[in-house]
Amino acid sequence: MPTANLTFILGGARSGKSAHAEQLATTHAAHTVTYIATARGTAGDHEFATRIAHHQTRRPTHWHLLEAPWDLAAAIVQADGHGHCILIDCLTLWLANFLCPFDEADAHGISKDSKDSEGGKHYATQLAALETALTSATGQIIVVSNEIGLGVVPLGSLTRQYVDELGRLNQRIATLSTRVTLMVAGVPLAVKTVAHA
Structure with missing residues (x-):
């Protein structure tokens, strides 16, 4: 059942999805x-730190910021309210935080060996909580994610698993959304629009 206040924006790298979400x-x-x-933190990754800094300078200074590398549902509940707008950027990195932990001590993620691992259970729990938070929200929510499944089947089992998991995640969020937009070369294309009853 679509959630009336949920907009889902998909696109490839440098498709303009974040800028479009910020404009909305x-x-x-x-x-x-x-x-x-x-x-997550960018220690030692100067290129990624530069990307984050670019996003930060583009955002209005009066916007509030929450960092939620794992417990996204709790952040939504904290920020939600009538007349509020929440912009989540992005599901692509959120999933990567589970699937590709920095090290074993940081293993919140889906196991490379088994989806029945504790990490996989943790992701499943967080995903269920995310869906509940999205469907229960009273404010406007804009969610950004990458569409990475349009190319050839990638080499490497972990990469294939990531592409599959992100595709499944995107489908679940699109099902909940009233509006789904695909960004192509900076141009928004309406994929789904559900009229309000």
């Missing part, structure tokens, strides 16, 4: 806007 969020300038970032 600025239409809520009279209300509270919270940006939920899912990226």
Whole structure:
């Protein structure tokens, strides 16, 4: 069942999806806007730190920021409210945090060996909580994710698993969404629009 206040924006790398999401969020300038970032720390990764800094400088300074690399549902509940807007950027990194932990001590993720592992159970629990938070929210929510399944089947079992899991995640969020937009070369294409009853 679609959630009336959920917009899902998909696209490839540098397709303009984040900029489009931010533009939509600025239409809520009279209300509270919270940006939920899912990226983990960038220690030693200067290129990724530069990407994050670019996103930060583009956002209005009055927006609130929450960092939620794992417990995205809790961040949504914290930021939600009537007249509020939440921008989540992005599901791609959120899933990677589970699937590709930095090391074994950071293993919140889906096991490379078995989806029945404790990590896989943790992801399943967080995904269920995310869906509940999205369907229960009272404010406007904009979710960003990558569409990475349009090319050839990738080499390597972990990469294939990631592509499969992200595709499944995107489908689940699209099912909940009233609006789904695909970004192509900076141009938004409406994929799904459900009229309000």
